Amino acid sequence: MTRLELLAPMTGRVVPMEEVPDPVFSEKMLGDGLAIEPSEGLAVAPMAGSLVVFHSAGHAFAIEGPESVSVLVHLGLETVSLKGAGFERLAEVGDTVAAGQPIVKMDLAAIAAAGLRSISPIVLPQLDEGWRISKTNAATVQAGRDVLITIER
Amino acid sequence: MQVKAQAYLEALGGPANIKDIEGCITRLRMTLIDPSKIDVRKLQAAGMVGRPMIIGKGVQVVVGTYAELIGAEINKILKQK
Numbered sequence: 564m565t566r567l568e569l570l571a572p573m574t575g576r577v578v579p580m581e582e583v584p585d586p587v588f589s590e591k592m593l594g595d596g597l598a599i600e601p602s603e604g605l606a607v608a609p610m611a612g613s614l615v616v617f618h619s620a621g622h623a624f625a626i627e628g629p630e631s632v633s634v635l636v637h638l639g640l641e642t643v644s645l646k647g648a649g650f651e652r653l654a655e656v657g658d659t660v661a662a663g664q665p666i667v668k669m670d671l672a673a674i675a676a677a678g679l680r681s682i683s684p685i686v687l688p689q690l691d692e693g694w695r696i697s698k699t700n701a702a703t704v705q706a707g708r709d710v711l712i713t714i715e716r
Numbered sequence: 717m718q719v720k721a722q723a724y725l726e727a728l729g730g731p732a733n734i735k736d737i738e739g740c741i742t743r744l745r746m747t748l749i750d751p752s753k754i755d756v757r758k759l760q761a762a763g764m765v766g767r768p769m770i771i772g773k774g775v776q777v778v779v780g781t782y783a784e785l786i787g788a789e790i791n792k793i794l795k796q797k
Contacts, residue, residue: 587742592778616741618784623741626780635741635781641739678768688781 564715565630569609570662571711572636573683573703575601580684585640588684593635596686598700604669607672607707609634609659609685618643621650621667625688626660632694632714635686639670641679649673663707670708719780721789723762724779729753731794735773739787743778751775 571577577596583589588598606701608614612628616635622642627633640651651668654660674681687696704711720789723785724744725778728734733753737746751770759768 586769587766587778590766593742594779616781616784618741633781637741 566715567629567632569634569685569714570601570607571699571709572606572609572666572682572685572706573599573601573664574704574706575599576703577659577699577701577711578593578682579587579612580686580712581588581680582678583640584683586639586641588686589646590681592654593688594686594690595696596684598682598684599704599711600682601671603706604671605665605706606667606669606683608662608664608666609636609711610716611662612660614656614658614660614666615656617652617654617656617666620645620647622669624654624666630644632690633688634658636666636683637686638667639674639679639681642669642674643696645679658669677692680689687714691716692716717785717789718793720762720794721786722763724759724786725756725790727755727762727764727794728775728777729755734790734794737787737790737794739785739790741782741783742781743776743783744787744790745774745776748775749751749772749773
């Protein structure tokens with residue numbers, strides 16, 4: 564059996580995907596996952612792998628890990644509109660990253676000042692059938708330390 | 717990515733129907749001249765997830781995690797014409 568653990572990429576409160584106020588995420592159009600309402604702005608890699616996507620606006624990244632499993636971390640909602648303001652990039656596309664490695668820092672105050680939500684969905688897009696997903700029961704998680712989602716097949 | 721971009725472009729009514737378009741991380745956001753020219757079946761064949769969201773002339777299409785690259789390719793094709 565293969566088992567992969569995804570660490571919480573951010574510190575904060577765990578929110579069910581269904582409660583994210585954006586249909587792309589709440590209706591799981593891309594895939595299942597969880598969201599975090601962050602209390603700190605730093606986002607780290609949830610697993611080791613390759614940073615395959617890192618939007619030029621800095622608000623979202625994806626890591627491809629073992630078994631072709633990828634994970635998308637979307638920082639805040641509608642944050643693409645900030646065009647990079649409020650995001651400090653700490654890694655770049657193509658980088659090989661370790662689990663827990665800092666990827667981007669989001670300025671929570673700047674996001675709030677822009678009238679945007681900082682709730683951050685973590686999605687497993689295009690996950691092959693056969694994987695079993697189990698999600699943490701914890702109310703709050705700490706970035707790079709707590710396991711957020713475990714998948715097995 | 718270029719093949720995908722071409723497929724989406726066609727499904728959206730071709731270059732002449734696109735006023736502006738950009739790729740977010742998961743979706744293409746665009747303003748179309750005539751949203752009724754969208755071919756949903758062709759969009760699905762190109763890889764769209766769910767259904768296009770249409771608000772007036774503003775349209776959003778969920779395409780996966782490579783929307784920024786697909787959007788950039790579409791803009792490249794549009795510039796060539």
